[in-house]
Amino acid sequence: MGTPSWDKGELTVGELSARSGAAVSALHFYERKGLISSRRTSGNQRRYPRVTLRRVALIRVAQRVGIPLAQIKEALDNLPDGRTPTKKDWEKLSRAWRQELDERIHALQQLRDDFTDCIxxxxxxxxxxxxxxxxxxxxxxxxxxxxxxxxxxx
Known part of the structure; x- marks a missing residue:
């Protein structure tokens, strides 16, 4: 019997998808955009470092609150040595993004109020x-x- 997927150093795209909740197509998209990376086996199959799970989690949470992928990529690119984000990294990123989210919330509230007058x-x-x-x-x-x-x- 093989090593359980939770104990592997690398994950297949299917395992990464199952563990992260992201569709395989989304993972391929993230890779094309440079948000995550994999190595190719001799059979040309993708293998992702296990730490990619944390990167995917950060990407998905940031997307859910409306942070554009370009900004997510920029934030990940600024991590030293392309490391996986730590809790401290996330706290720093979320503080920076919070102001932008507050501004968007304000703009949407203003739009809603203007829309009410226009109907x-x-x-x-x-x-x-x-x-x-x-x-x-x-x-x-x-x-x-x-x-x-x-x-x-x-």
Missing amino acids: GCGCLSLNRCSLANARDELGSHGAGARRLVEAEAS
């Missing part, structure tokens, strides 16, 4: 429509439907 108006040129016509920029061109004509001219 049903249908006009798209009211001076109070901050979604379709911020600061009534179209109103300065006179009355009437100008949105499509001016958008094409731009």
Whole structure:
């Protein structure tokens, strides 16, 4: 009987998928984007270091809260010697990303509030429509439907 997968130094893509909860296609995508890496066996099969589980966990959590993959990759690339993130690394990253998340939350709340005022108006040129016509920029061109004509001219 072979070594149990939890005790192996390397994992197949299927084992990594089963252990991490990430689809095989997602793991291949992460690898193409440089977020994780594998070595190839003589039979051209991928083998991932066991520590890749922690990297995948960090990637998935960060994605779940809306951190773009480019930022996740940048953060992982800044770890010394490409090491697996530690708890201290995660704390540092999450503090940095928290401000960005707070800003996004604020922007979404503002969008929600503006959207509530806009529902049903249908006009798209009211001076109070901050979604379709911020600061009534179209109103300065006179009355009437100008949105499509001016958008094409731009």
